[in-house]
Amino acid sequence: MRRYGPAVLLVLVGAAILRVSLFGELYLRYVQSGLRPYLVVSGAALVLLGTASAVMTTRVEDEHALDHEHALDHDPALDHRDRHEHGDDEGPTGHGHGPAGPRVAWFLTLPALALLLFPPPALGSYSAEREAGRRADRGVGTFPALPSGNPVDLALGEFGSRAVYDSGRSLEGRTVRLTGFVTRDDDGTWYVTRLLVSCCAADATTAKAEVRGAPAPPVDSWVTVTGTWHPEGEPGSAAAWPPVVDARSVGRVPQPDNPYEKR
Structure with a gap:
């Protein structure tokens, strides 16, 4: 045999x-x-x-x-x-x-x-926390205007880029809707998080936004957060990361078929 x-x-x-x-x-x-x-x-x-x-x-x-x-x-x-x-x-x-x-x-x-x-699950909070401290220096600049209408659905990667690097502050005054899974710090601060990939899960990096004004759902659960950007620090500064969203509503959603965003 x-x-x-x-x-x-x-x-x-x-x-x-x-x-x-x-x-x-x-x-x-x-x-x-x-x-x-x-x-x-x-x-x-x-x-x-x-x-x-x-x-x-x-x-x-x-x-x-x-x-x-x-x-x-x-x-x-x-x-x-x-x-x-x-x-x-x-x-x-x-x-x-x-x-x-x-x-x-x-x-x-x-x-x-x-x-x-037993196929392994998608990467989650553990992978996000390992990469959270590494951010590329993308440089500050102006971004194109967002589509009209509120709320506007944004990928977490785009929301983070605009919040941290957009000198034109295109997020001000806009209601955004962000979908991702929940991660949390030891002090209780929680984030809506998404992993960004170029090719496969092995090259994943993290995009996340701190959520304020709503209780934290269970870690690794998927949620949609609707709210407004809360500016922190100057564009491109360390204080601007991670971006902050003041939540108006938080709803549980199923994990999407494709849990990653394209980087």
Whole structure:
């Protein structure tokens, strides 16, 4: 059975990739939507390679068994000599390597099974807190005017950029609506937060806004906050980060299919 280890591993990994990319939206927890076709092709290729490997292994074993039977027909003593000289695949310790490698290699199937059966959740408050202190120096400037009408739906990344770097203060006097998950400091300050990605979850950075005037929902719950920008500090200064929103309402919402914003 160990001969089929590599084939089983390929099929499991391929099936896990297809599960999250072809049969649902789970892949959005890990990569941008534009990468879906590449995931589907990769998963299908791995399944095909694993299947082909299993077929080839079966064929080689069948040919070997047939050759061995023919040899025994001509020399019945050969079977006794093979057993005496080679023993079984495991060797005297029971941990031999055999043609397909050590038995411990089967443990490599556990991560593949975990991905197939229990896909990891999207990044949340822990990842946001790790990155919260790192902010790029983007420079101060003026931003285009916001669309007319109140409230205006803004991505948290755009809200943060305008709040911290917009010398024209385009957020003043406007009601905004922000959606994200809840993070909280030890002192009780809480934030509506979103992770921004360029390619995949591995390059995620944080966008967040401190929420004032409303009690904090549970950490990692998804909410929509409607309110107004509360200016803090001069544009581009450390005091301007994180931006602050005075909440008029906070409502619980389900996690969106794509939990990340594009950076």
